[in-house]
Amino acid sequence: MILLNNQFVSRDEGKVDIEDRGYQFGDGVYEVIRVYNGKLFSLAEHLERFKRSMVAISLKLPYASETLTDNLKTLVEKNNLRNGIIYIQITRGAASRNHGFPNNTTPVISAYTKEISRPIEALNSGISAHLVEDFRWLRCDIKSLNLLGNVLAKQEALDHGCQEAIFHRGERVTEGSSTNVFIIRAGKLLTHPADNFILNGITRRYVIELACQLGLPVIEKSFTLNELLTADEVFVTSTTQEVMPVVKINQSTIAEGRVGKWTQLLQNAFESAITSP
Ligand code: PLP
Incomplete structure (x- = not known):
């Protein structure tokens, strides 16, 4: 399963618009969070930095940060991830291609997990x-x-x-x-x-x-x-x-x-x- 905005869907179901600004401009920010033994390591620090990066590019989470925390923990559980990473990103969303910020777009959040071992x-x-x-x-x-x-x-x-x-x-x-x-x-x-x-x-x-x-x-x-x-x-x-x-x-x-x-x-x-x- 992946997280797309506030929903858990299969990877095949997760669709992003071709004019998403993350895709066209790299207009978004991300985090990579380590999971050791099913637990998210330094989660609070990663989410704090995620917020800081969002503020720096004038992006706002479209839902409460507690919801995001819950969603990330749920994603790890749903995927039975023991050791690996969560990748999460937020983009400014889809809009007709123009450099300036569009009006009224909804940011797009996506996250997935991946098993990796320690090097x-x-x-x-x-x-x-x-x-x-x-x-x-x-x-x-x-x-x-x-x-x-x-x-x-x-x-x-x-x-x-x-x-x-x-x-x-x-x-x-x-x-x-x-x-x-x-x-x-x-x-x-x-x-x-x-x-x-x-x-x-x-x-x-x-x-x-x-x-x-x-x-x-x-x-x-x-x-x-x-x-x-x-x-x-x-x-x-x-x-x-x-x-x-x-x-x-x-x-x-x-x-x-x-x-x-x-x-x-x-x-x-x-x-x-x-x-x-
Ligand atoms: N510097 C750059 C350019 C990076 O991309 C990263 C991680 O991806 C780091 C430093 C290390 O950051 P962190 O310890 O939060 O993974």
């Missing part, structure tokens, strides 16, 4: 990343449906045999194509501040809290390409990638190609959090 192998061995100039717009803090910049960067990384692209604006490292980037230098954790140049990841915030609990000082400050390439440890975070070690960036090997000590401690803390009842 255990990569979490243990780490991934390689490829550097890409950040050619995206200046509102990367909005979780917008417009992901072409991210798509092109990820493909460039894949074409180079890497699993993630790390963006930089000139010398300054911003984030990954679908992750936030962290480095460890001299016993401190550094990550780009949550401004308009990055998406403030739910996993990013979670990991910052875990680091504080572990006594690892956190500095939310941007760092340079050179600081990235000569870091003691590098990892990226996201809802599906969790705390993912990066062991190679372009031609530079990081942490002798192994999962670093702090990265491992953060991975352990994260794993405890998602497996606790």
